Amino acid sequence: MEDAHQLFDEMASPPDVVTYGIMVHGYCAIGDLETALKLLSEMATRGLELNPVAYTSVIALLCDNGQVSDAVRIVEDMVVHGVVLDAVVFTTVMSGFCRKGDLAAARNWFDEMQKRGLAADGVTYTVLINGLCQAGDLKEAERVLQEIEKKGLDVDAVTYTALIDGYCKVGKMTEAFLVHNRMVQKRVTPNVVTYTALSDGLCKQGDVQAANELLHDMCNKGLELNVFTYNSLINGLCKAGNLEQAIRTMMDMDEAGLKPDVYTYTTIIGALCQSGELDRAHNLLQEMLDKGIKPTIVTYNVLMNGFCMSGRVEGGKRLLDWMLEKNIRPNTTTYNSLMKQYCIDKNMKSTTEIYKGMCSQEVPPNENTYNILIKGHCKARNMKEALYFHSEMIEKGFRLTASSYNSLIRLLNKKKKFIEARSLFEKMRKEGLTAEPDxxxxxxxxxxxxxxxxxxxxxxxxxxxxxxxxxxxxxxxxxxxxxxx
Known part of the structure; x- marks a missing residue:
């Protein structure tokens, strides 16, 4: 883009609107918002006729970055400069609000678009349906789909799949297949994303056989399985306890020319950990590294949790040391897993060492961290430490769980601190939490x-x-x- 900008500056005649539009789009494509905005400002200064095309690239980038409020300000700037807003601008802002989960704002923009007489196309409706599904309003999403079908608008596989995926995510497979059937009746061909959504929904319900049959049907129709489809099936097999079949499916995936990704490996590593096969899980992590697939912190945390849940806490400690040695930054969950297991083992000395290490790495403790530490110190009858962490967590705005309240109340009563214990008991009841029978x-x-x-x-x-x-x-x-x- 630097060469392009140099040519742009060296042009014999002043650049026109089209040239500016191309440059703005280019800078937005590489995420250089500052230069894109500067070019828009230049256009206005030179008295060039501004149009929605150049602005839309900037609005889309802002929405992609989650800066929807800034995107709205750009739209307001368009209005100030007399630029007539088109359907693409409204759809782009709607998409930004939907991704932020602000469906009310998205609907307001949709309503405003219609008031201005701008025709919503399939893309606009798909954005709205996606937003409704994310908000869990599947009934309204269904109504919107029926509305556009009645209007005779072109509804493609993407629009139908948005609703199918929404139903699948909440386990409403009957409704999902009804939309699929309606889609086929209207001669709209399901794509690989449609089948992946249905397969994933079936897997989450434990019906791996039906998911397999669906994927075979997909292959018979000439559609090629992608990484997401395989990962969905592997996840379903792992959850159903068919670990060996999941591993074979990963091998099939490799043979089909689709390389297993970090999600594939993490899913199987997690299943191996749950079945207590820590050595195989560790070997799979090594295989990932040998193949140049970079594990995420989730991968390491899955393995860490496996070590701790199986009682091999020292193996988890060695994993933490190895991560630090390799400059892999652990997160709060990594440390919490280790501290929880050390607390269960009544090893508060090691718990304290892990907590201090966490602080030295500037990893912030969360609500779960404090509840783990409080219960651990209560179990070890360390009243001073338990009360210290209780005070610190309250200062940070965190809340005690019911089990932490019970642990603290028991300890305070054992230490004859009846007034403090009664105060906590009453506070617990006011918060609507339940005390244990004892x-x-x-x-x-x-x-x-x-x-x-x-x-x-x-x-x-x-x-x-x-x-x-x-x-x-x-x-x-x-x-x-x-x-x-």
């Missing part, structure tokens, strides 16, 4: 001994409610287990 029993006995009948009855009622909820949860778990068997 904590309720402590305060029922205390209230009874104090002849406080009102409190005794209130605590008894809450305990009965907690007990009933727990019994129901146990029954539901038992039913689910029998159902699975």
């Amino acid at each position: 904590v309720y029993n402590f305060y029922i006995d205390l209230s009874f001994n104090e002849d406080n009948l009102e409190s005794t009855l209130a605590f008894c009622d809450e305990l009965v409610e907690v007990t009933l909820m727990k019994s129901k949860a146990d029954m539901d778990d038992g039913f689910t287990e029998q159902h699975i068997k």
Whole structure:
């Protein structure tokens, strides 16, 4: 682009609107917003007739970067300069708001577009349907699709697939296949993205066989599976417990000329960790590295969690040391996994070392970090440390979990800090969190001994409610287990 800009400056005659438009688009394509805006300003200064084309490139870049408010200001600047807004501008801004999850703003822009008499095309409606699906309003997304079908607008595979994918993501496979069937009836050919969405939905429901059949049907129709399709199937196989078949599918993928990516490997590494096959998971990580596939922090965290969940916490510590040695930055989740397992093992010395290492690496603790540390120190009866971390987390705006409240209340009562314990107990109740039965029993006995009948009855009622909820949860778990068997 530097050479292009030099030629641009050395042109014998002043550049025209088309030339400026090409240059603005080029700089936006490489993400150079500053130069693109400078060129727009030059156009205005030179008195050239501004049009929506050059502006749209800048608006699209801002929306892609999540700077939708700035994109709106560019639109306002267009209006100031007398540029007539077209459907593309409205659709681009709508897309930006949808990606941010601000569906209300997207709908406002859609309504304004219609008020101005601008015809929404398939792209505009697809953006709206996508936004509605992301917001979980599938009923409205269905209504919008039916509306554009009635209008006789060209509805392509992308539009239908947007709604199909929305249904698949929430497990509404019947509705997804009804849209698929409607699509076929209207002679719109499903594409590889359509089949991938359906396959992924079936896999998430555990129906891997149906997903396999769907993919065979896709191949018979001449469509080639892509990396996303294979990854969807591999993920489904792993969740269904068909680990060996998932590994064979990854090999099939390689043989088909599609290289497994970081997601493929991470999915299988996670499944191997869950099945306790840590050595195979570690070997797969090494295979990734040998093939030049760079693991993400999620990959390392999956392996770290595997080490910790299987009780091989020292293996997890060695992994952390190796990451630091290779300048791979761990995140909060990495440290939390190790600290949690050390706390379970009642090894608070190692927990403290990991926490100090986390701070030295400037990795910020999160709410989960503090709850892990508080429960760990309560378990070890380190009241001073538990209260210190409780105070620090409150200062940072984090909240205690119900189990952390229970742990702190028990410890304070054991240490004869009854006033502090009672204060926490009341705060917990105000937050709508549930105390454990033993904590309720402590305060029922205390209230009874104090002849406080009102409190005794209130605590008894809450305990009965907690007990009933727990019994129901146990029954539901038992039913689910029998159902699975």
